[in-house]
Amino acid sequence: MMRPNQARLDLSAARHNIALARELAPASKVMAVVKANAYGHGAVTMARTLEPHADALAVACMEEALELREAGIGAPILLLEGVFEPDELAVAAKAGLWITIDNDTQLAWLEAARLARPLQCWLKVDTGMHRLGVAPARAAELCQRIAACRNSLGPPVLITHFACADELENDATRRQIALFEDCGAGLAAPRSAANSPAVLAWPEAHYDWIRPGYMLWGHSPFGTRPQPNADRLRPVMTLCSAVISVREVAAGEAVGYGASWVAKRPSRIATVTVGYGDGYPRTAASGTPVLVNGQRAALAGRVSMDMITVDVTDIGPVRLGDPVVLWGEGLPVAEVAEPAKTIGYELLTRMPMRTPRVVARD
Known part of the structure; x- marks a missing residue:
């Protein structure tokens, strides 16, 4: 597969x-x-x-x-x-x-x-x-x-x-x-x-x-600030992936490179097969929004080349294969760019060929 x-x-x-x-x-x-x-x-x-x-x-x-x-x-x-x-x-x-x-x-x-x-x-x-x-x-x-x-x-x-x-x-x-x-x-x-x-x-x-x-x-070129005409735009690209692992992490345990994110409570962590090698920004900070099963969850720990980890403790059952949206429909790219200290223009234009472009709707 x-x-x-x-x-x-x-x-x-x-x-x-x-x-x-x-x-x-x-x-x-x-x-x-x-x-x-x-x-x-x-x-x-x-x-x-x-x-x-x-x-x-x-x-x-x-x-x-x-x-x-x-x-x-x-x-x-x-x-x-x-x-x-x-x-x-x-x-x-x-x-x-x-x-x-x-x-x-x-x-x-x-x-x-x-x-x-x-x-x-x-x-x-x-x-x-x-x-x-x-x-x-x-x-x-x-x-x-x-x-x-x-x-x-x-x-x-x-x-x-x-x-x-x-x-x-x-x-x-x-x-x-x-x-x-x-x-x-x-x-x-x-x-x-x-x-x-x-x-x-x-x-x-x-x-x-x-x-x-x-x-x-x-x-929107205005980022996360509302603007009446920009609010009518529809995203063309939705960057998608899926959950490949789910684990329970005890309070006090760290997740990811550099142990930069530490669980403040017993937490459920989903691993998603997407990383900076796929165009997701390495600079995205913990807390950056991610959609899992259409629900908002938060990035937990550093972005790896091929994977990210997401705190899904509060969003109900999450299983292997569940769909994930990194930006696009339901999640404006500006909301990812802002905590990554960049702009949506950069995230879109740096999308590598490793990530296939697939026409979903014509």
Whole structure:
């Protein structure tokens, strides 16, 4: 028998989530971000699911884009980081990809290239993230150069990225919006600014294109804080396993590596066959919620490579083979990420290939 570990995928939830994005931004086109193996869900599976419901897809780099093209994905695909060397421009043209221009060097490569066909370009503007993008004061100049370039399909789409959109009380997003408005004033160029938190909570930032990513997988970018629109999302991935052992532990006895968890009372401990080798975070602290038979129990002791131990004293009979949910349906990934001192984005994207992705609902 195979280990019971699975990342079960509910494809209907992905369609629900992208429909919610469209509902919230009805005047905008939708670019579904499927980078990093579709945030750990499986790039090809999720791109095929979302392609009929999106106007375009987005990935981080050429390798991710070509994987989708080789799988038969025909939708426009944007390279969010652009090309890393000039030879990639010819590959992008052949594959019909869209490119981001982030700096003068990338633009010079585009102007000097001899391509089979022109490319749809997006111009990244740095409005405060200070990671990628040109200075706002140069947006008009570079927009004109791209529009005039023989290798460009006309004016670019202006794109920026928010640093603090998940912090609703933070004025940084309003400042970025104002700067983006200023630098785009008078330019005949579509605009795009809204990532998942902005799609959900900053309607003034929807513009011509929205770029939902994390929300497509059914998780709130606001963590465990409630938000009306995020509360309507449905998780796509449910990380599942099963109980493989149950034992009684006396008060005062320790469980797991380092003896970090000690029973304060006579306790029943279930061993579950999942660990950091399967994508469950080693940093998850004792007390992290785990669903056993649909009931909440608590992680007890350190996470091992292949196993965890769970205090099931208070949840009734537990037997070998009983189902366990680590996150997903019934248990938001943020509730696991928080005690692991990380974010749900990391837990999803670090899901290893050892854990099979299984389509549970289509």
